[in-house]
Amino acid sequence: MSERKYRNPQVNLRIPLSLKESITFIARNKGRSANAEMVEALQYWVSEFETKKQSNIETLSEKIMNMEADISRLKSIANKKK
Numbered sequence: 001m002s003e004r005k006y007r008n009p010q011v012n013l014r015i016p017l018s019l020k021e022s023i024t025f026i027a028r029n030k031g032r033s034a035n036a037e038m039v040e041a042l043q044y045w046v047s048e049f050e051t052k053k054q055s056n057i058e059t060l061s062e063k064i065m066n067m068e069a070d071i072s073r074l075k076s077i078a079n080k081k082k
Contacts, residue, residue: 013038 015023020034027037 016063023037023041027034030037
């Protein structure tokens with residue numbers, strides 16, 4: 001059994017040629033490989049997703065608390081009318 005050359009798994013990804021050329025151009029201007037550029041882009045994308053997911057959870061939590069407060073107020077109004 002042969003040893004793997006790299007510690008991270010390899011993924012084959014099919015992308016349009018124009019996108020590959022753009023990534024290569026950007027990577028060269030930053031002085032690194034296209035692979036490193038794609039890894040950084042993917043890390044940024046995942047980080048943004050996680051941030052938005054957390055933000056959505058916080059927004060939903062706030063909405064639920066506001067709805068609970070509204071329900072309490074409506075119950076109070078209903079009880080006063082009895």
